Structures are given as C-alpha cells and as structure tokens.
Amino acid sequence: xxxxxxxxxxxxxxxxxxxxxxxxxxxxxxxxxxxxxxxxxxxxxxxxxxxxxxxxxxxxxxxxx
Amino acid sequence: xxxxxxxxxxxxxxxxxxxxxxxxxxxxxxxxxxxxxxxxxxxxxxxxxxxxxxxxxxxxxxxxxxxxxxxxxxxxxxxxxxxxxxxxxxxxxxxxxxxxxxxxxxxxxxxxxxxxxxxxxxxxxxxxxxxxxxxxxxxxxxxxxxxxxxxxxxxxxxxxxxxxxxxxxxxxxxxxxxxxxxxxxxxxxxxxxxxxxxxxxxxxxxxxxxxxxxxxx
Numbered sequence: 001x002x003x004x005x006x007x008x009x010x011x012x013x014x015x016x017x018x019x020x021x022x023x024x025x026x027x028x029x030x031x032x033x034x035x036x037x038x039x040x041x042x043x044x045x046x047x048x049x050x051x052x053x054x055x056x057x058x059x060x061x062x063x064x065x
Numbered sequence: 066x067x068x069x070x071x072x073x074x075x076x077x078x079x080x081x082x083x084x085x086x087x088x089x090x091x092x093x094x095x096x097x098x099x100x101x102x103x104x105x106x107x108x109x110x111x112x113x114x115x116x117x118x119x120x121x122x123x124x125x126x127x128x129x130x131x132x133x134x135x136x137x138x139x140x141x142x143x144x145x146x147x148x149x150x151x152x153x154x155x156x157x158x159x160x161x162x163x164x165x166x167x168x169x170x171x172x173x174x175x176x177x178x179x180x181x182x183x184x185x186x187x188x189x190x191x192x193x194x195x196x197x198x199x200x201x202x203x204x205x206x207x208x209x210x211x212x213x214x215x216x217x218x219x220x221x222x223x224x225x226x227x228x229x230x231x232x233x234x235x236x237x238x239x240x241x242x243x244x245x246x247x248x249x250x251x252x253x254x255x256x257x258x259x260x261x262x263x264x265x266x267x268x269x270x271x272x273x274x275x276x277x278x279x280x281x282x
Binding site for chain 1: 144145146148184187191212215216219222232233235236244245247266267269270272273274275276277280
C-alpha cells in the first residue's frame with residue numbers, strides 16, 4: 001500500500017519533468033505494463049495541466065496572517 | 066529539527082509573549098489543558114489507541130474557543146486566521162514543555178484536522194443560511210453566487226480529502242497542514258520530517274489528485 005503510493009507519486013513527479021512529447025514512452029517504461037497505474041498517473045497529469053490556482057488561496061472563511 | 070525552522074519554532078516557544086495578549090483566560094484552566102495535552106501526547110507515544118482522538122478533541126475545543134474570542138472582537142463577515150490560531154493553540158497547550166519531534170507532529174496534524182472541521186462547519190452554516198433565505202439577496206446577489214461556489218468547492222475538497230487519506234495518508238496530512246492550517250512549506254517540512262522539496266512534490270501531487278477526484282465525483 002505504502003509502496004504503491006510512493007511509486008505513483010514518484011512516477012507522477014518524474015513525468016512532470018519529461019517533455020510532453022516524451023511522456024507516453026516514459027510512462028510506458030516507468031509503469032512496466034501496470035495499466036492501472038499508468039491510467040492513474042495519466043489522469044493526474046491531465047488534472048495537473050488545469051490546476052491553475054487550485055488550493056493556493058486560503059479556504060473561504062480563512063485568511064493569512 | 067531542520068534548522069531553517071528555528072525562527073518559526075523559537076517564536077512558537079516564546080510563551081510569555083503570546084500569553085500576555087490573552088489574559089482573559091483563567092490560569093487554572095490553562096494549566097489543566099496544558100497537562101491534559103502533555104499527558105495525551107505521552108499516551109499517543111505509548112501506543113494508546115484512544116489518545117489520538119482525545120488529542121483531536123482537546124485541540125478542537127481550544128481552537129474553537131480561540132476562534133470565538135477573536136471573532137467576538139471583530140466586525141461581522143470576518144475571516145479566521147488559521148495559522149495564528151494553530152500556533153497559539155500550540156503555545157497554550159504544549160509550547161513550553163520541551164516537546165519531542167513526534168509530539169510536534171501529532172499536535173500539528175491534530176490541529177490541522179481540527180481547523181479543517183471548523184472551516185467546514187462554517188461553510189456548511191453559511192450554506193444553510195443562504196438556503197434558508199436568511200441573507201440580504203438584493204444587493205449581494207453576485208457576491209453571494211461567488212461565495213456560494215467557493216463554499217461548494219471547499220466542501221467538495223473536504224470529501225475528496227477523506228478518499229486521499231485512504232490511499233495516501235501522509236499526503237492528506239500535508240494538505241491539511243498547508244491548506245487548512247495555513248503552514249508554509251518549511252513549517253510542513255519540519256512537522257512531517259521530510260525535505261522541503263518533497264513537501265513541494267507531494268503538494269503538487271495532492272492538488273492534482275484532489276482536482277481529478279472532484280471532477281470524477
């Protein structure tokens with residue numbers, strides 16, 4: 001469980017450093033045939049591309065000091 | 066402890082400075098809560114399964130009291146300052162007892178979870194009021210809409226965070242510390258005992274994970 005979590009995060013983090021063109025082959029290699037893992041990371045990369053300012057402002061009702 | 070955190074924690078551990086501002090509290094109760102918190106932290110360390118929950122209740126009560134006393138002094142429509150509240154609760158409940166690294170981790174994670182509950186409760190209350198018509202609709206219709214969608218997003222994040230905690234518990238703690246308790250990357254690094262660059266990587270991952278989850282949900 002912890003190993004799976006670490007691996008998913010590590011692959012996601014590395015994939016962000018790889019150019020868009022090389023991402024597919026990177027994921028292929030990194031996920032080593034684990035389709036489930038590759039789908040998860042692909043969905044996360046997609047979400048990452050539209051993150052914008054998501055969660056970077058304090059929640060409603062709260063402010064920084 | 067990471068030395069880059071020293072200034073922040075030195076400030077936290079200056080109980081006199083912080084206490085002068087809050088002499089409204091009676092000394093005996095403060096002492097009771099302080100020893101409760103210390104005993105509870107020791108119980109967590111000793112592996113008492115109920116102690117984590119006790120700590121959460123203790124911290125939650127303290128934060129609610131602190132928040133109420135701040136809000137009572139200000140004009141309506143106020144916002145809370147989670148970082149200040151959490152640091153103040155730390156000083157009041159544990160600060161000058163020379164806590165261990167693990168005590169600090171347990172305390173700040175509990176405080177972040179408590180802060181999350183407080184902010185979610187407030188968002189829910191606002192929503193109920195809006196739906197009940199207890200709101201000035203005429204002049205504030207647009208403002209109301211914007212606030213309403215921000216509150217809805219907060220409630221969606223809150224639900225998704227429970228799911229994140231099942232798959233990635235450390236990252237869920239990190240989101241609570243950064244987003245709900247308003248700690249900086251450096252402070253989170255000190256609390257969780259991971260490097261600042263790992264904090265940043267986990268934060269990016271968690272934001273993407275939560276956004277993806279909300280879209281699905």
